[in-house]
Amino acid sequence: MPTDVIMPQLGESVVEGTLSRWLKKVGERVEEFEPLAEVTTDKVDTEIPSPASGVVLAIYVAEGQTVERGTRLAVIGQPDERIDAAPNNVSAQAHAAPAAERSATSAASATASAANAQRYSPVVARMAAEHNLDLSRIRGTGLGGRVTKKDVEAYLAAQRETPAAELAPWEQPGGGDLFKPTDEIFAAANAKPSAVPASPAPPAPMPSELSGTLVPLSAMRRSIAKHMVESKLHIAPHVTTVFEVDMTRTMAHWRANEAAFAAQGVRLTLTAYFVAAIVRAAQAQPTLNSRWTDDGLFVPNVVNVGMAVALNDGLIVPVIKSAQDLSLIGLARQVNDLATRARAKQLKPDDLQGGTITLTNHGVSGSLLATPIINQPQSAIVGVGAVTKRPVVIADSDGNDMLAIRPMLYATLTFDHRVADGALGDAFMRVFKETLENWR
Amino acid sequence: MPEMTLIDALREAMDEELARDPRVFITGEDVGKRGGVFRATMGLYEKYGEKRIIDSPLAELSIVAIGIGAACAGLVPICEIQFADFIHPAFNQIVNEAAKMYYRSGGMWNVPLTIRAPYGGGIGGGLYHSQSVEAFFTHVPGLKVVIPSTPYDAKGLLKSAVRDPNPVLFFEPKKGYRSIKGDVPTGEYTVPLGKARQARTGGDLSIYAYGMMAHYAVQAAEQVAREDGIQCDVIDLRTLLPIDKETILASFKKTGKALIVYEDNLTMGYGAEIAAILSSDGFEYMDAPIMRLGGPDVPAVPFSHPLQEAFMPNPNKIAAAIRQLAAY
Numbered sequence: 206m207p208t209d210v211i212m213p214q215l216g217e218s219v220v221e222g223t224l225s226r227w228l229k230k231v232g233e234r235v236e237e238f239e240p241l242a243e244v245t246t247d248k249v250d251t252e253i254p255s256p257a258s259g260v261v262l263a264i265y266v267a268e269g270q271t272v273e274r275g276t277r278l279a280v281i282g283q284p285d286e287r288i289d290a291a292p293n294n295v296s297a298q299a300h301a302a303p304a305a306e307r308s309a310t311s312a313a314s315a316t317a318s319a320a321n322a323q324r325y326s327p328v329v330a331r332m333a334a335e336h337n338l339d340l341s342r343i344r345g346t347g348l349g350g351r352v353t354k355k356d357v358e359a360y361l362a363a364q365r366e367t368p369a370a371e372l373a374p375w376e377q378p379g380g381g382d383l384f385k386p387t388d389e390i391f392a393a394a395n396a397k398p399s400a401v402p403a404s405p406a407p408p409a410p411m412p413s414e415l416s417g418t419l420v421p422l423s424a425m426r427r428s429i430a431k432h433m434v435e436s437k438l439h440i441a442p443h444v445t446t447v448f449e450v451d452m453t454r455t456m457a458h459w460r461a462n463e464a465a466f467a468a469q470g471v472r473l474t475l476t477a478y479f480v481a482a483i484v485r486a487a488q489a490q491p492t493l494n495s496r497w498t499d500d501g502l503f504v505p506n507v508v509n510v511g512m513a514v515a516l517n518d519g520l521i522v523p524v525i526k527s528a529q530d531l532s533l534i535g536l537a538r539q540v541n542d543l544a545t546r547a548r549a550k551q552l553k554p555d556d557l558q559g560g561t562i563t564l565t566n567h568g569v570s571g572s573l574l575a576t577p578i579i580n581q582p583q584s585a586i587v588g589v590g591a592v593t594k595r596p597v598v599i600a601d602s603d604g605n606d607m608l609a610i611r612p613m614l615y616a617t618l619t620f621d622h623r624v625a626d627g628a629l630g631d632a633f634m635r636v637f638k639e640t641l642e643n644w645r
Numbered sequence: 646m647p648e649m650t651l652i653d654a655l656r657e658a659m660d661e662e663l664a665r666d667p668r669v670f671i672t673g674e675d676v677g678k679r680g681g682v683f684r685a686t687m688g689l690y691e692k693y694g695e696k697r698i699i700d701s702p703l704a705e706l707s708i709v710a711i712g713i714g715a716a717c718a719g720l721v722p723i724c725e726i727q728f729a730d731f732i733h734p735a736f737n738q739i740v741n742e743a744a745k746m747y748y749r750s751g752g753m754w755n756v757p758l759t760i761r762a763p764y765g766g767g768i769g770g771g772l773y774h775s776q777s778v779e780a781f782f783t784h785v786p787g788l789k790v791v792i793p794s795t796p797y798d799a800k801g802l803l804k805s806a807v808r809d810p811n812p813v814l815f816f817e818p819k820k821g822y823r824s825i826k827g828d829v830p831t832g833e834y835t836v837p838l839g840k841a842r843q844a845r846t847g848g849d850l851s852i853y854a855y856g857m858m859a860h861y862a863v864q865a866a867e868q869v870a871r872e873d874g875i876q877c878d879v880i881d882l883r884t885l886l887p888i889d890k891e892t893i894l895a896s897f898k899k900t901g902k903a904l905i906v907y908e909d910n911l912t913m914g915y916g917a918e919i920a921a922i923l924s925s926d927g928f929e930y931m932d933a934p935i936m937r938l939g940g941p942d943v944p945a946v947p948f949s950h951p952l953q954e955a956f957m958p959n960p961n962k963i964a965a966a967i968r969q970l971a972a973y
Contacts, residue, residue: 326901326931326932326933327928327929327930327931327932328901328929328930328931328932329932331929331930347972347973348972348973351973353932353933353973354901354932468929
């Protein structure tokens with residue numbers, strides 16, 4: 206019996222998506238759980254796995270078309286099978302109650318395959334932590350496609366041949382998206398152009414006095430551009446305050462605990478400490494964790510920290526939910542998980558929602574100081590620069606000044622001046638600074 | 646080096662120990678003139694006389710009890726239990742007296758006793774001549790439990806067992822008594838208790854076995870190496886108690902996959918302890934579920950030949966398990 210391929214619900218609040226690319230053509234063979242199509246929503250690109258093994262009998266939705274959840278996208282079956290007609294009726298019906306059931310089945314199979322792909326043996330998890338690997342990039346040759354120890358060893362051997370080891374997504378330079386002049390952002394767009402449906406918007410005129418190529422914009426690029434312009438030019442009056450942080454104690458704690466965390470399969474990075482410091486500062490100064498509305502300031506009773514992650518073709522900000530409830534290891538685990546899935550394009554739209562404040566760690570690209578743009582509808586974004594050893598004047602126990610070499614960083618708070626004034630922003634940053642300087 | 650059967654190597658070990666130390670004596674059913682039901686002591690009665698090779702009544706309790714008493718009085722007994730299936734009447738003596746003597750006397754009394762017993766199935770022996778009993782005794786601190794699988798180890802380990810100051814249970818795979826042959830050096834050498842043997846080297850998965858199963862494991866490993874290109878480490882445990890964790894874990898850290906083979910009933914068998922060690926001490930090296938291949942949980946090894954074959958692990962069953970584990 207032929208099996209319908211239904212547009213799944215890609216998140217609690219996401220009801221439609223754009224079919225950006227078919228990975229199989231009509232008549233082509235497909236295995237169950239094999240990626241069948243790519244779908245783009247507001248911010249997330251995802252793949253739809255085939256719900257059955259067989260041949261693609263029909264495709265009903267063209268590339269570039271945006272459809273609602275529950276829409277029949279294609280039919281999988283045996284080559285000689287006949288399929289019932291009237292796909293559009295199915296699409297229409299899909300909005301009725303049974304659609305929920307159908308999409309639940311489809312989503313369930315997608316989750317099941319994703320869950321299997323993410324279940325790793327202890328040795329594989331440990332090697333991934335030790336070598337900082339994104340396991341979703343390793344092809345598994347074990348039972349059901351699981352990644353075995355040998356697969357990891359082979360991957361590492363192959364990597365050794367290519368010299369530069371890849372940095373973890375959260376350690377990579379921020380791509381500059383938040384920090385570069387707007388014209389550079391557009392010039393730097395390097396998204397997979399063929400994967401993106403032709404834009405319905407009229408094309409911008411080519412600058413006639415220059416020769417060059419027009420690189421099509423990805424959905425993500427457009428979305429970033431829109432949000433940046435909105436936030437900086439139309440919504441929030443930005444103001445930035447700069448603090449200097451002595452990282453001696455945090456670095457000592459990090460070095461002392463890195464191996465112990467790795468033994469538990471968690472890669473401890475400074476990002477986890479920054480998130481923890483933001484939580485403490487936001488709890489002391491909840492105003493910076495609030496949202497401006499015309500009726501008043503909405504102050505959430507949770508601290509959901511967005512974490513800017515650079516991708517090859519843009520930038521994404523997954524959210525660590527209820528960060529105030531998490532220990533350092535819990536935060537580190539979340540940082541690992543979100544960054545890894547962000548890179549693997551496995552984030553769900555819900556992973557990106559509900560943020561109350563954002564962290565951008567631009568220091569990983571060597572930047573000392575930056576003034577990022579607030580991620581709306583939030584009120585503040587914390588930027589941390591590179592940790593560099595600098596001579597600083599400190600006092601000994603007798604109060605005598607002396608020079609010391611200390612790991613220092615510049616941290617900035619860029620906030621919405623409608624929401625708070627300078628003194629409040631500074632109070633927030635004092636807690637952030639003290640938390641990191643007195644870490645134990 | 647002369648090639649010998651397992652039973653000849655055992656006899657040579659006893660012969661040499663009897664000659665070396667006048668305190669050593671042997672007792673058991675038919676061990677004297679008859680030379681034992683398997684001929685393990687054949688010729689020793691003629692050589693050492695009735696005071697050192699002593700026929701016993703058909704009473705396992707008394708064989709072991711006499712051994713314990715003699716050991717406490719300064720002798721070095723080797724007690725033969727004709728079949729491990731019949732060791733149970735002596736269970737109380739072994740567990741309550743022999744195993745605890747050194748501990749409860751605060752180190753004043755020790756029991757340098759060796760109990761030899763043929764064990765295991767596959768010989769058409771039926772319910773009462775085929776049992777594996779090692780798991781009962783490996784649970785008891787104060788005992789050492791040894792199972793050799795080659796003639797070389799049989800001689801070297803039995804000599805170590807006789808010389809050990811505390812009780813050693815020495816279980817012999819009777820199916821291999823005459824079918825297993827190997828080179829055995831003439832004269833003095835020992836194999837230390839508590840050390841496992843690397844019987845084969847390979848990087849894909851680790852097999853842990855002892856006795857007859859160690860042989861089958863090597864055969865199966867050779868078969869899958871030929872047919873499938875799978876390379877197995879085979880660890881012949883040799884001493885079941887104390888456990889050689891170091892060798893066990895070293896192999897597992899290399900391969901990340903473990904197959905444990907024993908012919909005793911699967912549930913609560915000795916291999917369960919190996920599995921527990923691997924999962925607790927080797928967790929971070931684990932790449933697949935730890936796999937056990939054992940006898941089915943039925944009351945005994947059946948007498949019917951086809952049913953006996955169904956019960957016993959063999960090289961084909963082991964090879965199938967290897968393929969399954971290697972593919973995981």
